Amino acid sequence: MNPRISPQPKSLLKAKRKRRRQWLGVSLAVGTVCILVLVANLHRYEPPLPLLPFVYAFVPSPNCDERPSLSVINCVVLHSTVTHTTEETTRHFQNPFSKVSAHLVVGKAGEVVQMVPIEKRAWHAGTSILEGQERVNNFSVGIEIVNLNDGNDEYTEMQYFAIAGIIRFLRTRYTISDSHIVSHAQIALPPGRKSDPIKFDFDKLKRLL
Structure with a gap:
């Protein structure tokens, strides 16, 4: 450890970890909702064909x-x-x-x-x-x-x-x-x-x- 840098209090480290977990939870929740919405609406976005399988x-x-x-x-x-x-x-x-x-x-x-x-x-x-x-x-x-x-x-x-x-x-x-x-x-x-x-x-x- 660098002696010039004062160690952070344990309470502050715990608070930072808690905030990270909260943000991670929010991100996962938002991502899950987006996926569910996309899947629920897939039937509305049918391909303009039958789209040929090798059309690039x-x-x-x-x-x-x-x-x-x-x-x-x-x-x-x-x-x-x-x-x-x-x-x-x-x-x-x-x-x-x-x-x-x-x-x-x-x-x-x-x-x-x-x-x-x-x-x-x-x-x-x-x-x-x-x-x-x-x-x-x-x-x-x-x-x-x-x-x-x-x-x-x-x-x-x-x-x-x-x-x-x-x-x-x-x-x-x-x-x-x-x-x-x-x-x-x-x-x-x-x-x-x-x-x-x-x-x-x-x-x-x-x-x-």
């Missing part, structure tokens, strides 16, 4: 609305973003003046960003038809693949794996046949209005499903 971010787009009441999801439409990055794409879809969106964006590294809840209608297909049924937005899930769509920018292995994972997940909830996994070019009206996703290997994708 949800970046909401204002460009969506409710599907018609009798619509049944049975189709996946693949697009190319004609952008360099995921961030560039999400910024565009967050702009209310763009009037376009997709449910999901798949980046070059296979990262998946969700922008519209699956149960809502994203604005990705435009004027379109599939097997005689018009307005494909009503019954489809739109997936945008980050790619320049110039025929030279290759789709990455991670993008193929991510898209296959998305479709496998969707098939646990909806009936989506291989024939209803389509390109934007296949459904766009008038024919030839869209070309994306150029050089995407649908056979390769379907082998991964």
Whole structure:
């Protein structure tokens, strides 16, 4: 002990210890109450989906609305973003003046960003038809693949794996046949209005499903 420092009286030490215990008790009580309140209210904060288990971010787009009441999801439409990055794409879809969106964006590294809840209608297909049924937005899930769509920018292995994972997940909830996994070019009206996703290997994708 340093002889220059006078020892504190035992009564003072006891009082300090008592105050510490009181503060600790209050902190624990407050923390417990906060946890109980959070748990009690979890049902009020349901995810905006079903949120896909491998989505690394949800970046909401204002460009969506409710599907018609009798619509049944049975189709996946693949697009190319004609952008360099995921961030560039999400910024565009967050702009209310763009009037376009997709449910999901798949980046070059296979990262998946969700922008519209699956149960809502994203604005990705435009004027379109599939097997005689018009307005494909009503019954489809739109997936945008980050790619320049110039025929030279290759789709990455991670993008193929991510898209296959998305479709496998969707098939646990909806009936989506291989024939209803389509390109934007296949459904766009008038024919030839869209070309994306150029050089995407649908056979390769379907082998991964």
